[in-house]
Amino acid sequence: MNMEVQKKPRLTTSAMIASIATEGQRVKAAPFGKALVELAAQNPAIVGITADLAKYTDLHLFAQAYPERFYQMGMAEQLLMAAAGGMAKEGLIPFATTYAVFGTRRAYDFIHQVIAEENLNVKMCCALPGLTTGYGPSHQATEDLAMMRGIPGLTIIDPCDALDIEQAVPQIAAHKGPVYMRLARGNVPLVLDEYDYSFEIGKAKVLREGGEVLVISSGFMTMRALEVADTLRDDNISVAVLHCPTIKPLDEAAIIQAVKYKHRLVVIAENHSVIGGLGEAVASALLRHRVQPASFQLAGLPDAFLDAGALPTLHDRYGISREALARRIKEWLI
Template identity: 40%
Template sequence: MSEVTKIATRVSYGNALVELAKEHDDVYVLDADLAAATQTAIFKKEFPERHIDCGIAECNMIGIAAGLAATGKVPFASSFAMFAAGRAFEQVRNSVGYPHLNVKIGATHAGISVGEDGATHQCNEDIALMRTIPGMVILNPSDDIEAKAAVKAAYEHEGPVYMRFGRLAVPIINDRPDYKFEIGKGVTLREGKDVAIIATGLCVSESLAAAEKLAADGIDAKVINIHTIKPLDEDLVVAAAKECGKVVTVEEHSVIGGLGSAVCETLSRKAPTPVKNIGVQDCFGESGPAVALLEKYGLNAEGIYASVKEFV
C-alpha cells in the first residue's frame, strides 16, 4: 500500500502565491516578520520586489495592504491567524471590510494543531471574528490541492477574503480529475443516509476516516467538505439535514461562532434538525504535539467516530 502524501496547507499557500504572481503582476505579498513560518519566503525568493516585510506590526501591515488595494494592486497580507484576525481585527474591520477593499488575508498556524506554541498562538476564534465582518469571504481548505485552488479563487474574487491555513501536514484527499473549487459551494465526499458529517479544514480527512469506522458498525455517514464557511452553502447543508435527519459539524475551531454556529443558524431557519458540534469546547488550547492535541480534543478520526456513534 502506497504511503499517503501529506503537505501543510501553509506550504501550499506559499507555493500558490508564486504561481499566481507568475501570471499576474498586480500580486503583492506582505508579511509581519514571519515569512519563514508562513512560507511566504518562497514568494520573497522569486519576487523580492513584490514582497514587503512589515516587521512585527500586523496592524500596520493591514493598513499598508488596504493602501495597495486602493491603488489597484491585489495584496496578500500574511501572518499567524492569532495576529491577522486577532491583533489586527480593528484594521481588518475598518480599513478593509468597511470600504470593501480587495485585500486577501493569508492566516497560517490556525487552530490547536499549532502544537507546542501553546494557547496564546492557537487561534480557535478567528473564523468567528471574521464571520462578523460584512462582506468578508472565509475559506478554510482541507488539503494542498484545495489550498492552492483557494488562493487562486481568492485572487479572482473582488473583495476581502480571509484564508485559513495550518501548520500540520495533512493528507491530500482532493486528487481526483473531477475536483472543482468554487467559492460558496461545499463538496459531498461520501454519500450516506444515517448522519451527515459536515467538516472543514484538516478535520475533513479525519471525518472521512471516521466515516469508514462508522461503516464497519453499520452506520452510513455522509461526509461533506465545507471549504467556504462564508458564504455558506446553505442549500447543501439543508439537503443533507433533510436526507439524514441528524447533522454533526467538525472543526478545528471553537464551537462558538465557527462552522457549527453557521450550520445551526441555517438549519434553525430552514430545516430544524438535531445537531452535534465537534470542535474546541469553549476552552483555550495548550502546549503539546499537534497530533496529541487533536486526539485530546476529540478532533482525530477516533474522537470523531466516538462522538458521532454516541450521537446516532
C-alpha cells in the same frame, strides 16, 4: 504530481512546526507558496506582504521569486493590514500572511475599518488556525472564525488540504473584495483529489454519501471526517461527508438539501471553538429554513483556553482525532 509521503509520526516535533499529516499520508510541500508564485507570473498586480513570518507561511517562496514585489513589515500586524489596505487602494492585490491569532486578535480593528469597510482587495492568508499548534492559547486561533464572521462583506475560506489551497489561491485573487483564508503550510496533506473535487468560492461539496450520519465539515476536519467514515464503515455505520470550505458566504442551499427529509444524525466537525464558527452558522441556517435534523451535534473545540502539547495528544483530548471523533459519533447514535 509534486507529492511526498509523510514517513514519521510528529509526536516529538516542535509544536510550532508540527504537521497534521499522519504517518504514511500523502502530502504536498508549500502548496500556498507555490500556487502564489505561479499565479504572480501571470498577474503583476499581486504582491506579498508579511509580518516577519514569510518562512512560516510559505511566503518565502514568493519573496525568492519576486523580491521586488515582497514587503516585510516586521512583527507589526496592525501595520501589515494597514499597509495591505493602502496597496489595494493603489490597484495592487496584496496577499498578507501571518499567524491567525495575530492577524485577527491584534489587527481586528484595522481589518474592519481599513480593509473591509472600504471593500478593499486584500487577501489575508493566516497560518496555525484552530488547534494546529501545541503552543497553547497564545498561538491557537480557536476563535478566529467567530471574529471574522462578524465583519460585513468579508469572504472566509477554510480549506481542507493541499488541493483546496492550490485551487483557492487563484480564485480568491480574482474575487473582488477582502478575503480571510485559514492557511495550512509546510507539508500539507493531500486527500481531496480522490473524490473528484474542485474548489469553488461559496460552494459546499458532497464528498461521499451515507444513510445514518451526515458530517458537515471544514478545514482539516473534512480530512478527519473522511477518515472516520472509513473507520465506521467497518462497524456498518454509513457516513456522508459535506465539505464546506467557504464559511462566509455559507452554501445554505447545499446544507438544506443535505439535511432536509433525511433521517440521520448531523454532526458539524470543525477545527474551531463551538462558539461562533461553522456549527452555529449551520444551526442558524437550519433554524431559519425550518429544517429539523433527526439529531444535531457539534464536534468542535470547547469554549476554553486549550492546553499546550503534542498535536496528536491534543486532538485526542479535545475530540477531533480520528479515533475520538469516531467514538463520539457512535455514542451520539445510541
